[in-house]
Amino acid sequence: MIELHPRLFVGDQSTCLQRFEGFAVVHAYKSPCHQRAVGYRQALPHDDPYYLALETEYDLYLNLIDPPTPLFQVDSFRHFRDFAESRYLHAHQALLIHCNQGESRAPSLAMLFLAKDLHVLPDDSYQAAVEAFAPLAATLPRYAPGLGIQTFLAEHWSDL
Numbered sequence: 001m002i003e004l005h006p007r008l009f010v011g012d013q014s015t016c017l018q019r020f021e022g023f024a025v026v027h028a029y030k031s032p033c034h035q036r037a038v039g040y041r042q043a044l045p046h047d048d049p050y051y052l053a054l055e056t057e058y059d060l061y062l063n064l065i066d067p068p069t070p071l072f073q074v075d076s077f078r079h080f081r082d083f084a085e086s087r088y089l090h091a092h093q094a095l096l097i098h099c100n101q102g103e104s105r106a107p108s109l110a111m112l113f114l115a116k117d118l119h120v121l122p123d124d125s126y127q128a129a130v131e132a133f134a135p136l137a138a139t140l141p142r143y144a145p146g147l148g149i150q151t152f153l154a155e156h157w158s159d160l
């Protein structure tokens with residue numbers, strides 16, 4: 001777990017089942033966290049109310065996978081931003097965002113939050129945010145955003 005900004009952390013799946021006092025946690029991947037939280041093993045029907053996200057008091061479980069062709073939905077990122085804003089900005093909790101490897105989805109969500117909500121990075125374009133995020137990304141030993149999340153964020157930056 002690496003602190004990118006005061007009270008904003010990025011991690012990998014080793015943090016999935018740990019409880020950190022004073023933290024809100026975003027589990028930014030399908031397997032195993034979203035699957036365990038919602039209670040399914042195979043496929044979840046698209047009309048399930050928790051298909052995109054399940055929010056609890058301290059956790060947000062996102063159904064995110066990161067294939068080369070993006071399968072993300074803007075609403076998933078809106079769930080993330082609403083949760084992060086309410087916990088980090090309003091409740092003053094630390095925020096941990098993690099995904100399987102801690103290299104693509106979690107740091108990309110952290111970058112989005114830093115740009116769109118904390119205004120620490122430029123938010124006028126994805127490319128501007130990526131360039132400004134580079135010094136922070138250098139602190140993440142496994143940072144390697146997937147083509148799917150890069151493409152999605154570049155195409156939908158203004159919608160987020």
